[in-house]
Amino acid sequence: MEKPNRVLQRLRTVFGPNTAYSGSETTPFRILVGTLLSARTKDLTTARVAHALFAKYPDAPSLAKASIGDIEKIIRPIGFFHAKARYVKTLAQKLVAEFDGQVPDTMDALVSLPGVGRKTASCVLNYAFQKPAIAVDVHVHRISNWLRLVKTKTPEQTEMALKQIYRQSQWRHVNNAFVLHGQNVCLPASPKCSICVLNELCPKRRQAPEMPLKARFLESRKVFNQSWRIKGFQDANRPVPLVGKQIGREKKRINSDEPNGNVK
Numbered sequence: 001m002e003k004p005n006r007v008l009q010r011l012r013t014v015f016g017p018n019t020a021y022s023g024s025e026t027t028p029f030r031i032l033v034g035t036l037l038s039a040r041t042k043d044l045t046t047a048r049v050a051h052a053l054f055a056k057y058p059d060a061p062s063l064a065k066a067s068i069g070d071i072e073k074i075i076r077p078i079g080f081f082h083a084k085a086r087y088v089k090t091l092a093q094k095l096v097a098e099f100d101g102q103v104p105d106t107m108d109a110l111v112s113l114p115g116v117g118r119k120t121a122s123c124v125l126n127y128a129f130q131k132p133a134i135a136v137d138v139h140v141h142r143i144s145n146w147l148r149l150v151k152t153k154t155p156e157q158t159e160m161a162l163k164q165i166y167r168q169s170q171w172r173h174v175n176n177a178f179v180l181h182g183q184n185v186c187l188p189a190s191p192k193c194s195i196c197v198l199n200e201l202c203p204k205r206r207q208a209p210e211m212p213l214k215a216r217f218l219e220s221r222k223v224f225n226q227s228w229r230i231k232g233f234q235d236a237n238r239p240v241p242l243v244g245k246q247i248g249r250e251k252k253r254i255n256s257d258e259p260n261g262n263v264k
């Protein structure tokens with residue numbers, strides 16, 4: 001199997017159906033606003049602030065009428081709250097004025113909204129509409145370059161390059177797999193190379209694997225499950241973390257999804 005497929009399948013085996021999208025919000029409007037709020041902010045802080053904002057302003061029409069001062073008061077715990085308050089209000093106004101209060105589901109329309117770039121638009125397409133898109137954040141950009149899947153300088157270049165090497169049916173899995181790997185195992189300052197399932201495939205590895213591949217799947221999953229609990233995002237809607245034999249079943253599921261490859 002070629003390297004890009006092997007990378008994606010191994011990461012999907014570790015992280016299963018869990019999602020990199022940190023909010024528990026599910027409507028396109030809430031996913032869009034939540035993603036805007038999340039820039040340079042910890043996941044848990046974003047989730048709490050978004051929850052409070054949507055409790056008072058659940059949709060575009062209500063947020064469009066909110067005062068900037070009240071939005072700022074609610075979202076104050078997050079970074080750049082002055083600018084983000086203005087963005088989300090003008091965004092809601094534009095949705096009401098031009099899109100009948102609904103979030104559009106095309107890249108061109110999404111990037112025409114205030115504060116929405118390709119990364120946010122791709123997140124919305126991916127997580128709100130289940131459309132093929134690759135949202136490139138710092139993790140996706142860094143890890144795909146570290147693995148030499150791409151050789152790029154900007155996230156936009158990375159997005160285009162990844163779209164060349166992955167089939168369209170794989171696009172919506174790329175952000176999820178790479179972000180969760182970057183948050184849990186391939187940490188920017190201290191990557192856990194000894195337990196990494198990509199160790200043999202990675203030119204940037206800092207040390208050899210400490211255990212066989214199968215044990216690294218389990219170890220990476222353990223790290224992920226622990227951090228997931230610490231973040232406090234697991235709720236009734238979250239898939240139950242996989243352990244032991246369940247990983248074998250997950251491999252089968254992924255292989256049936258991706259007929260051209262096998263998880264080794």
Ligand code: SF4
Nearest residue numbers: 186191193196202205
């Ligand atoms: S081997 Fe290390 S540097 Fe390479 S992907 Fe794994 S954790 Fe990251």
